[in-house]
Amino acid sequence: MQAGTHQNHPLFTLSDIIYLILGVLSASFALKSFLVPNHFLDGGVTGISLLFHEVQGWNLGLILILLNIPFIALAYFKVSKHFAIRSALTIVLIALTLHFIPFPELTHDKLLVAMFGGFFLGIGIGLSMRGGGTFDGMEVLALLTLKRSSFSITEIILGMNIIIFIIAALFLKVETALYAILTYVIAGQMTKYVIEGIEAYTGVTIVSSNPDAVKRALVLTLNRGITVYKGERGFMKESFEQSADVDIIFTIVTRLEVRKLRNIVHEIDPKAFIFTSTVREPQGGIVKEIIKH
Structure with a gap:
């Protein structure tokens, strides 16, 4: 504290x-x-x-x-x-x-x-x-x-x-x-x-085959900042040696915006991989502080 x-x-x-x-x-x-x-x-x-x-x-x-x-x-x-x-x-x-x-x-x-x-x-x-x-x-x-x-x-x-x-x-x-x-x-x-609060924050990670469109939608439509990690995708059991470069997109939204974000990404790429995680006490960037210590 x-x-x-x-x-x-x-x-x-x-x-x-x-x-x-x-x-x-x-x-x-x-x-x-x-x-x-x-x-x-x-x-x-x-x-x-x-x-x-x-x-x-x-x-x-x-x-x-x-x-x-x-x-x-x-x-x-x-x-x-x-x-x-x-x-x-x-x-x-x-x-x-x-x-x-x-x-x-x-x-x-x-x-x-x-x-x-x-x-x-x-x-x-x-x-x-x-x-x-x-x-x-x-x-x-x-x-x-x-x-x-x-x-x-x-x-x-x-x-x-x-x-x-x-x-x-x-x-x-x-x-x-x-x-x-x-x-x-x-x-x-x-x-x-x-x-x-009702605006408890959720971290969302997205891996899509159309990352550029997802980035534009998150920033311009949802008005959220994003962070992009450079990674690799593939590595299946049947084709372990085959992989491809991929942009891993991370953003933070409020609890009420999670469904809206999912819908936006699903419209762009129905097969996009999305998972969420709880974000506690985010500070800095464009995320506002929600609890005083």
């Missing part, structure tokens, strides 16, 4: 403040209106806080602050000073919101609680991250663990949360743990969607 690495980078911008406030309100709404009244759990530090709240009856906001202190300290020294400050303020705001704002209890249907609790919690986490902070220190721990292991961040967080869910099953009920997993999955998907 790169927040605050430049000396003149402001601690907060207007968009940061808006994202963080909306994130706090959404997460607090999820907790007070869905999860807490129905004794539900989630993953991460939030899940541990909810577990302590259920088992010991401790104040949820205070637990959330106390449990996140070590992670904020780690973030301050290992990630970024600005990221740590933003995260600390976000956590304090959530604790105050939970204490002072009386959100209504909307439903006691367990499936609805899991779905909409996870939905609004995920939106809250995603908006907070777009504002350059977080209110769950588990992500910081995962980033630090990543440097010392061969697992991805997603796998590390999942492993940590499995331990939380097992503890929940032991201290509460298996049903509670199962609903916690559902809440966690929904929250995770919503977080991903909010961070990446």
Whole structure:
């Protein structure tokens, strides 16, 4: 993460403040209106806080602050000073919101609680991250663990949360743990969607027998920049020694443009080889930045 690495980078911008406030309100709404009244759990530090709240009856906001202190300290020294400050303020705001704002209890249907609790919690986490902070220190721990292991961040967080869910099953009920997993999955998907946005980027690689027409269509019709690699095609089992030079075209489009791109290429060359891949946090070139760190 790169927040605050430049000396003149402001601690907060207007968009940061808006994202963080909306994130706090959404997460607090999820907790007070869905999860807490129905004794539900989630993953991460939030899940541990909810577990302590259920088992010991401790104040949820205070637990959330106390449990996140070590992670904020780690973030301050290992990630970024600005990221740590933003995260600390976000956590304090959530604790105050939970204490002072009386959100209504909307439903006691367990499936609805899991779905909409996870939905609004995920939106809250995603908006907070777009504002350059977080209110769950588990992500910081995962980033630090990543440097010392061969697992991805997603796998590390999942492993940590499995331990939380097992503890929940032991201290509460298996049903509670199962609903916690559902809440966690929904929250995770919503977080991903909010961070990446509807314009999440996709890398598209195209190998065509008519590369010049494909290049013109992508640049002039779709208005996208392209990169061309020089390669070889052929190497079939029946004719391994035969090959031909080929232009391998690569471009980045939004998720909504993938089908349009496929249709354009298919009209030019129905037999063109096309495959896609997820592109995370593209920077530079003509691709706009979609997430702040």
